[in-house]
Amino acid sequence: MKAVFLDANPTLAAVAERLRRAGDPELVINRQPDITPDQVPAALGDGEIAIIDHTHLPTGIARQCKALKHVVFLGTGARSYMNPEELGGLGIEVHIIKGYGxxxxxxxxxxxxxxxxxxxxxxxxxxxxxxxxxxxxxxxxxxxxxxxxxxxxxxxxxxxxxxxxxxxxxxxxxxxxxxxxxxxxxxxxxxxxxxxxxxxxxxxxxxxxxxxxxxxxxxxxxxxxxxxxxxxxxxxxxxxxxxxxxxxxxxxxxxxxxxxxxxxxxxxxxxxxxSAHSAFRTPEASDNLIQAALNHCRRVSGQGTQQ
Incomplete structure (x- = not known):
């Protein structure tokens, strides 16, 4: 499966590159943290997994992403950015990450x-x-x-x-x-x-x-x-x-x-x-967050999370 990190800031992009390992699903990192919803279909392309930090994903936009099967949201507040139930109705599963920070x-x-x-x-x-x-x-x-x-x-x-x-x-x-x-x-x-x-x-x-x-x-x-x-x-x-x-x-x-x-x-x-919604921004939390996101990608791709 192909994963696309849709809105990677420089810090999280570097962490993702560092924590990837051989045999992982293909990962495309879009280094445009301020992507707008209407830009999502083109940025995602044929990606089946979207990793999202803070970009809104309206159900109508998700419907245009024909290959999309999984959304890995970087945190617990996915409902602030998307409707998980509506996405589920489209066959798109939303995964959240708890405890990282x-x-x-x-x-x-x-x-x-x-x-x-x-x-x-x-x-x-x-x-x-x-x-x-x-x-x-x-x-x-x-x-x-x-x-x-x-x-x-x-x-x-x-x-x-x-x-x-x-x-x-x-x-x-x-x-x-x-x-x-x-x-x-x-x-x-x-x-x-x-x-x-x-x-x-x-x-x-x-x-x-x-x-x-x-x-x-x-x-x-x-x-x-x-x-x-x-x-x-x-x-x-x-x-x-x-x-x-x-x-x-x-x-x-x-x-x-x-x-x-x-x-x-x-x-x-x-x-x-x-403070500017930065409570979670430490190197330790960023590593925990991206490692968990990559583990979601490995799991849904059938590759597990073993080291």
Whole structure:
């Protein structure tokens, strides 16, 4: 079978070339990371496997890709870019990759929490503008962090938070247990947590889950961290809460629209710390991600994953 990496940035292209081995399915690497959906059929050609990082694949476009049988999506959020059920109806199977960047994303969430608590981004901006800007900070030791959704990333955040002397609460849609973590109802988590960190997949159930009502139920001055998906949060309600002081700070790596448009209201707020959907971007996570993608290609081609 032939695989085409449709939207490889330079980093992931180099990793794919390094991790390929003799006997692998044919792999064509398209080094055009900003490919548009209408360019996909030509770029894919007779490829039966499409490896996709961040390109949208509407069902109508996929229908034009006559040879396509498998999509390997580089992450877990395929629904943000395609409709897996509709593609399945066309005979195209969508494969996702879990766990490749759990530690990387958890460390980013942890870093955003600390930057938010200490006001580091605001002080940095002020000092670069020539102002000796000193701010009061939040001491996180002894505080409570609430993890909304509890998979591999949240488990890593829990490990880091416990090491920092924080109490860890969690809510998950299905029952779970984890050492040192107290699982509670979502309303209780929101009311008790000084920091709320989101770790949910985006689907019809979770879209807009952190609504105006749920933000209102949070502790006054709480810190909101989102390294999952921007659409989990009612963005307008979050901005209003940041402006009013209901939310003390937000540390965000993901947004409703990416890249975030110019003149976005979040740019005007001092009590936000922003990163450009880069939580997973470490060499270790990139290797894990591409190795898993190549293993999917080997498996669907009948070549297994043995070294």
């Amino acid at each position: 759990d530690t990387a994303v958890a460390e980013c969430a942890f870093a955003l929490m600390w930057a938010a608590a200490k006001g580091l981004a605001k002080m940095d901006r002020g000092m670069r503008a020539g102002n000796w800007l000193r701010t009061d900070a939040v001491q996180l030791t002894g505080k409570t962090i609430g993890l909304v959704g509890f998979g591999g990333i949240a488990a890593e955040v829990a490990r880091l938070a416990q090491g920092a002397g924080m109490k860890v609460l969690a809510w998950n849609r299905s029952p779970k247990s984890h050492p040192g973590v107290e699982f509670v109802e979502l309303d209780a988590l929101l009311a008790q947590s000084h920091v709320v960190s989101l770790h949910l997949l985006l689907n019809d159930e979770t879209r807009g889950m952190i609504s105006a009502q749920r933000i209102a139920a949070m502790r006054d001055g709480a810190i909101l961290i989102n390294t999952a998906r921007g659409a989990l949060v009612d963005e307008a309600a979050m901005i209003a809460a940041l402006k009013s002081g209901k939310l003390g700070h937000a540390g965000l790596d993901v947004y409703e629209v990416e890249p975030m448009p110019a003149q976005h209201p979040l740019y005007e707020l001092d009590n936000v710390t922003l």
